[in-house]
Amino acid sequence: MTYLSVRDLTVRLKDGPALLRSVSLDVAAGEVRGLVGESGAGKSMIGKAILGILPRAVEVVSGQIVLDGVDLLTLPPAERRVRVGATCALIPQDPLTALNPSRRIGPQMTDRLVDILGWSRANAAARVQDLLAEVQIVDPARVLRQYPHELSGGMRQRILIASAFAAEPRLIVADEPTTALDVTVQKQILKLIAGMQARHGTALLFVTHDLGVVSKVCQSLSVLYAGKVVEDAAVRAFFAGPKHPYSAALLAATPKYTDPDAGLQPVPADVIAAVRAEVGHG
Template structure:
């Protein structure tokens, strides 16, 4: 059964320019869904809309976001915040800026448990230590007393992952969680997210521009172009026989691990204009 259901989600800039064009997608409980697209395709915007952190310049103008069957957009702001805080968590893109530099690491993991969910401090601290152990951090007590600047980027991303899983959320949104890390660390972090997701049986919406990552982590994927869903399928089908010409072109433009020396094809102009026509037709249909 699907945990997150997005129906016809439309987000526009204040001046009316659409960022998301009636996006619909589902993430089932315990499922990993990748959200793929070029920069600016709106993949992060979907995650932000779900988490209620759209930038001030953007405005949600239509659609539904159902979390466990309940429409988040009809809830009053306070109730929505509390529900998101309890059920959804974010693994951010850049671990170097996502931790507050003037606070110790420990309270940044436990704060949601204590302040929002009403845990006892001691209980939350034990839980944080346990989680740090799960993300393979040695001597959790010492790390919890540290400030972010005393820790490496990989270490900080592990802490952010531990923090995301702290409240046992039903859905985690990972917004390009490996993009800011160097390649060797990327692999470990990817493996770790996978491992944690399986252990906690959490649904995961994995936002990425890297098709190589998709095959390693997710079962299903949604391809976006210009804020429009181009293709929605399971990973096996996608890599075997992508349904949309744009998806095929995207795949041809991605280096393959099986054939690292193979030649790469940039996405041809003809295909770009084909999708652009599709977008224009869609916009025209919306106006009517």
């Protein structure tokens, strides 16, 4: 059953170039979809459009974002905000800047449950404490009273993951959640997100530029180039043989630990030229 359906979404800078061109993608309930592409391809922009946090200079030109049968773009802003807040969540990229430095962890995590979902303070506190334990944070009660600067980057990312799952959302957008982390921590965090996703059955839109990550956690993926989806495939089929030449070149460009002497394989210029012509990007 499709939970999120993005249809022909076109987004552009106000009076400027298009950033997303007629993007369509579906995420089924409980599905993990990877969203890959190079820097500037518009991966994060899709997540932002869904969550309603596009920068002010960016506007939606046309298209639909259907969440659980309702087109978010037709809702009044306040209703959309509350609906998204109650059913979706974001795991941000940089754990060091994504927590409010002047507030304790506890209220930062429970506020949404109390103010948006109407839980009691005690229930919310118990809930986030359980979640912190679930993301393997030692002494959750203590951490809830601490300020962000007292915690390490890995701890903060665990807190942000727990926080994303706190309201038991139906969809989580993970915006390159491991990019800002130390390589040794990356793997643990990835495993943690995959485990949490499986236990909670949450649909996940996983934005990343790392195909290796996609092969580990995703069931399907969309490949973006210059704001346009060039390939939409199941993960198994994709890694068996990508259909689009750009996807194939992207896959070939991924360094392989099994063959350290192979050298880097950049995406060939003729493939770039072809995909540019195809998406209509100057």
